Amino acid sequence: TPPENNHPDLPSLLLFKSTSDPSNQLTSWTASNNPCTTFFGVSCLHNRVTRLVLENLNLQNRFDSLTSLTHLRTLSLKNNNLTGPLPDLTNLTSLKLLFLSNNQFSGNFPASLPSLFTLYRLDLSLNNFSGEIPATINQMNHLVTLRLEQNRFSGDVTVLKLQNLQEFNISGNEFSGEIPSVLSSFPVSAFSKNKNLCGFPVGNCTEPGLASPVDKPDSPANTVISSSPTSMPSTTSFRREKSGGDHNGSGGKISTVAIVAIIIGDIMVLVLVSLIIYCYFWRNSVKSNGNSKSKSMSEKVLEGEKIVYSTSPYPNANMQAGFERGKMVFLDGVRRFEVEDLLRASAEMLGKGGFGTAYKAVLDDGNVVAVKWMKEAGIGGREFEHHMEVLGMVRHSNILSLKAYYFGRDEKLLVYDYLSNGNLFWLLHVGCNRKL
Numbered sequence: 416t417p418p419e420n421n422h423p424d425l426p427s428l429l430l431f432k433s434t435s436d437p438s439n440q441l442t443s444w445t446a447s448n449n450p451c452t453t454f455f456g457v458s459c460l461h462n463r464v465t466r467l468v469l470e471n472l473n474l475q476n477r478f479d480s481l482t483s484l485t486h487l488r489t490l491s492l493k494n495n496n497l498t499g500p501l502p503d504l505t506n507l508t509s510l511k512l513l514f515l516s517n518n519q520f521s522g523n524f525p526a527s528l529p530s531l532f533t534l535y536r537l538d539l540s541l542n543n544f545s546g547e548i549p550a551t552i553n554q555m556n557h558l559v560t561l562r563l564e565q566n567r568f569s570g571d572v573t574v575l576k577l578q579n580l581q582e583f584n585i586s587g588n589e590f591s592g593e594i595p596s597v598l599s600s601f602p603v604s605a606f607s608k609n610k611n612l613c614g615f616p617v618g619n620c621t622e623p624g625l626a627s628p629v630d631k632p633d634s635p636a637n638t639v640i641s642s643s644p645t646s647m648p649s650t651t652s653f654r655r656e657k658s659g660g661d662h663n664g665s666g667g668k669i670s671t672v673a674i675v676a677i678i679i680g681d682i683m684v685l686v687l688v689s690l691i692i693y694c695y696f697w698r699n700s701v702k703s704n705g706n707s708k709s710k711s712m713s714e715k716v717l718e719g720e721k722i723v724y725s726t727s728p729y730p731n732a733n734m735q736a737g738f739e740r741g742k743m744v745f746l747d748g749v750r751r752f753e754v755e756d757l758l759r760a761s762a763e764m765l766g767k768g769g770f771g772t773a774y775k776a777v778l779d780d781g782n783v784v785a786v787k788w789m790k791e792a793g794i795g796g797r798e799f800e801h802h803m804e805v806l807g808m809v810r811h812s813n814i815l816s817l818k819a820y821y822f823g824r825d826e827k828l829l830v831y832d833y834l835s836n837g838n839l840f841w842l843l844h845v846g847c848n849r850k851l
């Protein structure tokens with residue numbers, strides 16, 4: 416194979432290797448290799464690096480050189496020994512997943528992060544970051560994961576107003592203030608071991624004794640802040656969790672009677688609230704003309720509305736190992752993307768139908784499509800292809816035309832234009848004035 420010296424991302428990758436890989440773990444990273452086909456941890460789309468996963472490699476120093484990889488969508492440098500404040504990430508405008516946990520990064524919350532509007536998952540846990548979280552963090556309204564645990568972040572937690580978080584943890588920091596209601600559905604463990612947090616779920620703000628425990632400066636939980644490339648994050652966090660619990664138990668100022676009284680009080684309030692909610696929904700369901708049938712329908716839709724973001728939601732299509740390329744067919748003959756683009760696109764679950772699950776997929780070039788992943792087609796390749804050709808010929812103003820389909824050994828995907836006006840249930844029952 417000819418040398419690939421002119422690959423646009425090669426200089427940045429080689430510079431990173433020379434500054435951050437002193438133990439020479441990245442042996443496949445040489446100037447004569449094509450980064451897209453032979454470099455360990457590198458994946459590409461259209462000959463540009465879009466995914467870089469370099470975990471547990473004892474990488475050191477800073478990673479400034481990687482900020483030139485402007486097509487990056489996923490960057491994971493978990494469990495290494497990288498140091499210093501984060502470089503300016505402003506150029507990584509396509510970044511969707513950023514995992515930097517268990518390193519020795521320091522400095523303030525990176526000022527460039529809030530400009531990354533497409534970021535879905537951010538994990539800075541188990542590092543030495545400090546200072547307050549800027550209010551600009553709320554610009555990242557796509558975030559579904561925010562993990563900041565085991566750092567030295569401080570300041571008022573009320574600044575956090577992110578609405579779409581599904582995974583959240585700020586334990587083991589120095590945060591204070593009242594937990595905002597948008598975060599109160601997360602468990603106590605997401606807030607434990609902070610300076611002075613209060614509000615649900617850690618305790619009432621008006622009763623000082625119930626605020627989240629303050630770790631003493633010399634307690635083990637406070638001294639183990641730096642990351643170690645050899646320790647697994649799950650073990651570390653479990654141990655800290657336990658030490659925090661013990662500390663809480665022995666240093667509590669409230670008597671056992673008071674605790675029992677509070678628990679009984681809480682249970683009674685919970686029962687009362689559940690009863691009120693139950694009565695409210697029961698009355699509504701009787702009122703609405705759909706009675707019990709409509710209720711089960713609404714439950715089904717709510718379940719379908721649960722948003723699932725991941726790099727690949729299609730269970731069998733593993734891009735890393737054993738992925739066997741199938742056939743991608745565009746019914747109008749114009750090839751607009753490859754199956755790899757589909758599988759790597761961030762996906763949002765739209766709903767479940769009789770034949771599988773539908774996802775909204777945002778492609779690299781910004782195009783949005785709806786992908787229907789078929790559970791089980793029950794038919795072989797040629798027969799499936801024939802069915803798809805027939806389906807592709809259907810033209811009717813009330814039927815959405817099939818644009819493309821893919822079939823591999825395990826996977827069958829149907830691709831449609833994405834319709835952004837919501838689903839039929841919501842149009843009938845909620846957005847009455849809108850049109851499909």
Ligand SMILES: Nc1ncnc2c1ncn2[C@@H]1O[C@H](COP(=O)(O)OP(=O)(O)OP(=O)(O)O)[C@@H](O)[C@H]1O
Binds near residue numbers: 765832
């Ligand atoms: N092209 C699309 N654009 C936007 N949303 C879509 C699109 N296709 C499907 N959906 C959403 O996904 C849900 C599931 O769709 P799907 O086609 O899998 O099932 P269905 O039509 O409800 O049932 P069945 O599979 O039995 O025909 C739909 O209810 C709709 O809300």
